[in-house]
Amino acid sequence: EAGVAQSPRYKIIEKRQSVAFWCNPISGHATLYWYQQILGQGPKLLIQFQNNGVVDDSQLPKDRFSAERLKGVDSTLKIQPAKLEDSAVYLCASSLLGLRDGLYEQYFGPGTRLTVT
Amino acid sequence: SQQGEEDPQALSIQEGENATMNCSYKTSINNLQWYRQNSGRGLVHLILIRSNEREKHSGRLRVTLDTSKKSSSLLITASRAADTASYFCATDRWGGYQKVTFGTGTKLQVIP
Numbered sequence: 001e002a003g004v005a006q007s008p009r010y011k012i013i014e015k016r017q018s019v020a021f022w023c024n025p026i027s028g029h030a031t032l033y034w035y036q037q038i039l040g041q042g043p044k045l046l047i048q049f050q051n052n053g054v055v056d057d058s059q060l061p062k063d064r065f066s067a068e069r070l071k072g073v074d075s076t077l078k079i080q081p082a083k084l085e086d087s088a089v090y091l092c093a094s095s096l097l098g099l100r101d102g103l104y105e106q107y108f109g110p111g112t113r114l115t116v117t
Numbered sequence: 118s119q120q121g122e123e124d125p126q127a128l129s130i131q132e133g134e135n136a137t138m139n140c141s142y143k144t145s146i147n148n149l150q151w152y153r154q155n156s157g158r159g160l161v162h163l164i165l166i167r168s169n170e171r172e173k174h175s176g177r178l179r180v181t182l183d184t185s186k187k188s189s190s191l192l193i194t195a196s197r198a199a200d201t202a203s204y205f206c207a208t209d210r211w212g213g214y215q216k217v218t219f220g221t222g223t224k225l226q227v228i229p
Contacts, residue, residue: 004159031215033217035219042221043160043219045217050214056214056216103147103150103215110159
């Protein structure tokens, strides 16, 4: 089974520029997550989709970050304009649709390492 | 905000020794999972323990969960150099959807 694909793997931009990340989840996975992981810290959830809809974007800095999941499959995460503190690894993960009494593990992509200079 | 706090933040052991790392969390949960992250790579799921379970084994891994103390531990027995990685606990609770929150991680170094 193919894993979660992400691109690009690395990106270096200057502050105030824009950048976009792409994620292709595992086929059939209804739930898609975007995390930000700053060096030395655990992943922080930015946004969680169930199919096309957003179920949690409480920690997404909406003034500069946006995300969409078209047709409930691929997703893009955009930062515009970028700040120095956005330097981090951006991880995409997917899972089967979780139910109240059931939980499915998340499968993570390799991540995109963003450096803002 | 991060729900789980791992302890210790870093751990260095000799190959063949056992490694124990702990996770404490704040609110009630449905399940707790442990993930491993090798340097510069994505996270890999290791094991899941449900809130009504107290202990679970998978190969060289043993996980315990104490919901009264809101804590969990991960034991890796007979460690290998390949176990060198960061380990994260992740808690989930139901809020109309599964809300998963990762901890701060323990960085394990296994010296050959």
